[in-house]
Amino acid sequence: MNSVIIRPATADDVPAVIRIATEHDLGGKSPERVRAEGFLVSAYPAALYLRLLKHLSVATVDGEVAAFTLTFPSDEVPPEVTDGERIVSVIGNSPYFLIKQVGVAIKQQKTGLARAMYQKHLAGLQVPAFAPIVLAPANRNIVSIAFHEKMGFRQVETLKDAQGQDVSGLWCKQPVPA
Ligand SMILES: CC(C)(COP(=O)(O)OP(=O)(O)OC[C@H]1O[C@@H](n2cnc3c(N)ncnc32)[C@H](O)[C@@H]1OP(=O)(O)O)[C@@H](O)C(=O)NCCC(=O)NCCS
Incomplete structure (x- = not known):
């Protein structure tokens, strides 16, 4: 049986x-x-991953890193991460949790790893969680949309380009009352 562990990343996990x-x-x-x-x-x-190490988490399967997330509470979003202003346009200056990146190794996709990582991040979270998803017509991330909607996220904002084409969207999950 595969043994899955979700834990904070170390510098050795970055490669x-x-x-x-x-x-x-x-x-x-x-x-x-x-x-x-x-x-x-x-x-x-x-x-940059090394600088942001405390925000990086990994899931290992039998000791091998198979998935990662990069997440931030609203008061620790670094300047490189520009989603904050968009989130403020949705909820004002309230605290939130940002899931900036999630990635699962191709051979481990659809085995529940991202779900397990999200469940860990979202458990007991008292603030809304946000995830940006690319929506450009040529590259709409339908896998990410399906995953986030399965996890209870709903689209709350759409960023458009000068031609009125969708560029990206914000998906949000409200905290679940205890
Ligand atoms: C999106 C991603 C993180 C999902 O990770 P995953 O570990 O494969 O997802 P899980 O196995 O935990 O799936 C959880 C649920 O999401 C849904 N889901 C996941 N991948 C899906 C897909 N390709 N199509 C439809 N639904 C999908 C499933 O319905 C699943 O629920 P179920 O078990 O009830 O069927 C993964 O596909 C990935 O890393 N993609 C490349 C990077 C990426 O797109 N990141 C998001 C950027 S915004």
């Missing part, structure tokens, strides 16, 4: 996080794979 993020680089995927696997556009270089 594996980058491997997973690179598997989901949009440039490396055919449209068919984008539709089946989803994608990440905001993967960071190692130095």
